[in-house]
Amino acid sequence: FLLGLLYGDVTIPISEIFHPSGVYAYILLNIRLPTLTVAILIGAILSTSGAVLQMLLRNPLVDPYISGTASGGAFGAVLTYLLLMLNLPFSWIIYFQPFVAFFTATLATLITIMIGKKSGYLGLVIGGVLVSFIFSSLVTVILSVMSAKYPQIPPLTFWLLGDISVVGWFNAIILSLFAILLLYFSLS
Structure with missing residues (x-):
């Protein structure tokens, strides 16, 4: 997570992580943090979906x-x-x-x-x-x-492998609502 915040097209000094200013603040708060949040949510959704698929088909493999x-x-x-x-x-x-x-x-x-x-x-x-x-x-x-x-x-081969483009907070909020619903229905 920390490496995702620090490295990209623009390398951000570690001192700017906790007190970002100027262009670093914009990059961290509006580009990297929402993109990393979406990446984490996608991982959670995929793992939950995989567990549900294994449960439905009664096959752990x-x-x-x-x-x-x-x-x-x-x-x-x-x-x-x-x-x-x-x-x-x-x-x-x-x-x-x-x-x-x-x-x-x-x-x-x-x-x-x-x-x-x-x-x-x-x-x-x-x-x-x-x-x-x-x-x-x-x-x-x-x-x-x-x-x-x-x-x-x-x-399209590389596209099929998957890509998390730069996303904003709106995408992160929508995806988090979907993740909450998926988690709720998978537990019930």
């Missing part, structure tokens, strides 16, 4: 990659970019990218659960890996088509 959830979400996100690239009449779907990614992640998880119900414990794991491979293959095909057609567009 399940994670979003084994269940196909992560690759399903990546497929939905990349699919919206493909539709935007093709200039289809419904290219406005890019604005609903998080919802499309959530829908395809949920679909992938439900397919894994359906396979697991028919096949038992091992079927759940094998089905999840199968679903994950299918969606990952579709993501690779879409990324290949996009990079072949538009090589000047930066690859």
Whole structure:
């Protein structure tokens, strides 16, 4: 946490952490502190979601990659970019990218659960890996088509790995409310 406050495009002296002034105060209070707060909240939300997924599937080894959830979400996100690239009449779907990614992640998880119900414990794991491979293959095909057609567009591969952009306090407050709701419902 301390390193995140100190280092970035501008290195802040450690003496400025407790009594920031001038431009250091602005950077600390309006850029780095909200961004670190969001990073911590995202970690808490992801760990809670993983624990809930393990509890629902009654399998302590399940994670979003084994269940196909992560690759399903990546497929939905990349699919919206493909539709935007093709200039289809419904290219406005890019604005609903998080919802499309959530829908395809949920679909992938439900397919894994359906396979697991028919096949038992091992079927759940094998089905999840199968679903994950299918969606990952579709993501690779879409990324290949996009990079072949538009090589000047930066690859989405790094984007798929995750990024916490600079955010403000509004984002941190909204995310903290979501984290509180998630924690409440996961405990009940």
